[in-house]
Amino acid sequence: MLDLVLFTIAWIVGSVLLEWLFHALNQYGTYFYTASSQAVDGEHAVAFILTILAPVIAFVVVMLIYNFIRFRARAGDTNLRSRHQFRTNKLFIGVWVLVSIGLNLLFFVHPSASALEQMFNSEQARLNRQDLEVDVVARQWQWFFSYPQYGISSAQDANGNATLYLPVNRNVKFVLRSYDPWHTYDPYIGVIHGFWIPAFGLKQDIIPGETRYMYVHTSKVTSYDVNPMVRVQCTEVCGPGHPYMEAPVHVVSAGDFQTWVKKQLKLQSD
Amino acid sequence: MSSTFAGTSESFLRKGRRMLPPVVRGLFWAAIGFFVVNTLVSQALDRTPFAPYVTKVSVTFGWAAATCGWLLGLGAWELVVRPYFGKPVEWEVPNDWRRYFMMSLDHKVVGLQYMVSSVSGFFIAGLAAMLMRLELMNSSLWTFPTPNAYLSTVGIHGTIMMFSFGTVMLVSGFGNYLIPLMIGSNSSAFPRVSAISQWLLPAGIITVALSPILGTWTTGWRGYAPLAEQDPNGIVFYYLGVFAMTLSSLLVSINLTATILFKRAKGLTWNRIPMYAWGILAASLLNIIWIPEIEMTFILALVSNVASLPLFAQIGTPLTYMEVFWLFGHPEVYIVVVPAFALWQEFLPVMGQKTLFGRAWGVLGLVFVMMFSGLVWAHHMFTNMRDDQMLPFSFFTEMISIPTGFAFLTSIGTVWKSKLRLTTPTLLVFMSMFNFLIGGVTGVMLADPVINLQAHDTFFVVGHFHYTIIGAMVFTFMAAAYYWLPKFSGRMYSEFWGKVGAIWVFVAFNCAFGQFLLIGLRGMNRWVPVYPPYLRNMNFEISLFAFLLGLGFLFNLVHIVWMWRYGKPAKANPWNAKTLEWQSTAMPGETNFNPPPEVLTGFYDYSDEQPVWKPESPVEVS
Amino acid sequence: MAKNFGVTTEDMPTSIQAGVSTTEPWTVIRHPAVLRLSPRERRLGNFGMALFVISQAIPYFVLVNVRWMMAGGYIPPNLNHQLGGLWPTILLAIGTVLVSLGVEANRSGKISRLQWSFTASVVLGVAAIVLMLIPLWVHGWNTFGHYGSIYVICQGVAVFYTIIAVIVVLGVVFRAGTGLIGPQTSFGPQSAAVVYTFNAIAWFGLYVALYLV
């Protein structure tokens, strides 16, 4: 009985501490920098899971420590065996099994299914008529971004490096393909790449021979210069150039975006 | 027929038949096999322009010939080929150190051979990890000459760790040594099978470790097509090496499954089967199903690579390799951890001298994990599948944490109110449970698609799987090494240095891999020797802890090897355990049980002092 | 040590079967290539064979699976599936009947009948291998098209497994020749027949899945 009470107290203290720790970590922004609504969804999902799991983690950790200290064999004890011998405890096992099933069902309903639901919705065609469309082509080992709605065939900065500009508070539809624009006839040259912008909270693999889509909703003005997580990064190993497959991203106001478009068009016609 | 045999028995007694030492003979035959076949293929059968001596095709056949030569030289000639032609089996194994350098039919010798091969694999791959961490101390290329060299090192690290250590140590190493002992048998079911399979393992390790000689490869441990199709010949050695290593595990699994089902001592009924045997049974069944699957996949990739078929290229089906790889890949991780779970349930009752809690739930957990493991593979592929396919895989992935939790349930229930001896194995099991808890929590997070799409292919995932593999498997392996050291060597380790080693590894591990998780959340992606400079400081620090971890493993190795030779002599049953392996004092080369034991009760009940076994009364004395 | 060697197989301890003699367990392994098995040992052997066969059936599932993934692939020109598919299937089917007849013959002690039918099935197996290899050799290599690499690979896998099956069956012929096989030692022919039959069935399944479905 005493053990149960002591343990319960320790467990509660441990849970509170952990809740506080997780909360603090979340406040601090430990989970990626977030600049899109999709990224915020992910942040909420992590916070939710950790909040629910804190007592569970605390239970196991406190249990391990408590057992280790409280039930250790003492020096000079001649009798090796424990006095308490039991094979089972229906209540404990029953609660354990039910709680673990319950928690998993909960996590499946929320955040897994609920967040996915939201994602599916955001991908429905009727909601995406106004989207800014960006054609993304990955070749070994380079990104190409083109904006068909604006006639920009390959967005570049002053140095000729690929760069991605997006207006804030817009739905963006990325059209993802993997091929080599200069060697389209070579079927062996296409490999799988991964299109990832850490600050946007999701990634999508790009499969040679297929077209894939990724949708985000930009939510703050930011750029690679503000936070290095605002970058395009290839995440699927694609050969020796894989680490170099990155490109800066700029999320700018609608006005700035128009200015940028004009500049690009001018650059292109020169 | 009997006369045939009586006739040949004369020749048995021919003494001093001269023969090269088997390892030398194996190397020699392997070299001959390679040169003959490679020359034949590259210079005659499949001559290409300029006739380079080594081509993708020739090296494949040359390797196969070399491996056959290696196995034949080590004893398969006497044990398999001569009997195949009807000649009697004649194989002499000197009863001294030399028995470790040839095929042996003693499961204890085979177990030790496996352990040594496997630990060598661990340290070779560990060295690769140290080199990787050295490179990552700087955000630009400085340790390796090219990104390719780094990527090959990642691949070698992952491949050798998984296929020569993770999958092998607890199943083929400890399993071969201990399973026959624990079920009261004098031998495994098919001793020749394990004798042969052991020697495939070093062949595989060497093949993968030396693969860069043929050219660096970039795919990582998955060897995944279509990228692999661009790689130079090194990738061929990846496929071949992994093929050898997995074949080794497959053969052992068939042998151990048959052993557990058929070689049990009298009275060792189904409900008395040791927990470790359950773990091995579950892992073996996974091996038997999934290893042939992945081997066929490797062959498909190898053939389409060597013959340059467009199977997985853009005009073929580029995602299929990944799919069939992960179809195996996920069960693979349970092959790694299930025996570890079983070992928790093996050690804790002994160390606490208390009856195992909820034994049926423990077994159920192992079996359900095994069955679920085939249903979750696509969670490795959320970033390249259709949306509606995500939910079922997410569901099963989350559900698999339930049977996994049973391992915690039984362990915690067992130590509650026990009299826990705080020995090094106990400490390591507790550390292992803590680490796996973190692995499990990060796993539940990754099962959630929204989080997965963000964290996939970052160091968060790398941290997660090292927490599960090192956390659960390596720590438990260390516990097992200390626990059974007195059994293997007859000597005891030093409790003080054992604990120092455990705490050292635990602290270094958590400091290094805890930060893997965090740096992943800051945008560090995988397979990169070069990364944006803002990640440098954290990487630098992680590397320091990684080196500390590497030294910690080395320290434990030195401690164990030292005590193996110079430790204090141990009692026959130092932990006062009830399981059968402690009831035999047989060393390699000796009979385990003579006469065979008869089991009287289960092994995990510490409530009474009744003997668990008695010698089986001899049926008739001849 | 030596006292084990004068004995006849009849009174040899059964534990010896796996290469373990009771007195000097591992140092000196000497016994005839084929042993009499106790019923339990025979069941153990059968179980091991079953595990082996189950595990070897899985590669075929992978092949069929990949075949479905390759929807839209075409059979390469000159990969003649009459020659490389139908005829080997027939030959292997006859071989299967022969090996099972051989096993029966052995059970009733007719060793020469066993030898005859096993040899015949080896010959049929070799013929099947040759027939499978011909289209593999002459088919049109096209590494840039949809001309089903998977068919080529399946054909190659079938050749490989048939070679294994033939080698296994041939071993029984050799050992029967040295007088080691008889009604008492029927495990060898039996398990060889299982391997041969398995290969025939698996190839038949693959053939149907590849060319007929």
Ligand code: HEM
């Ligand atoms: C000695 C401590 C270890 C350290 C410091 C270490 C470190 C690393 C690092 C830095 C990576 C590369 C991650 C990337 O860029 O993708 C990696 C990958 C990997 N490690 Fe370890 N590791 C250790 C032990 C282990 C062990 C014991 C295992 C398994 C038994 C293991 C299995 C793997 C696997 C499978 C990969 C993936 C390789 C790939 O991406 O192809 N590691 N490890």
Ligand SMILES: [Cu+2]
């Ligand atoms: Cu890429």
Ligand SMILES: [Cu+2]
């Ligand atoms: Cu890449």
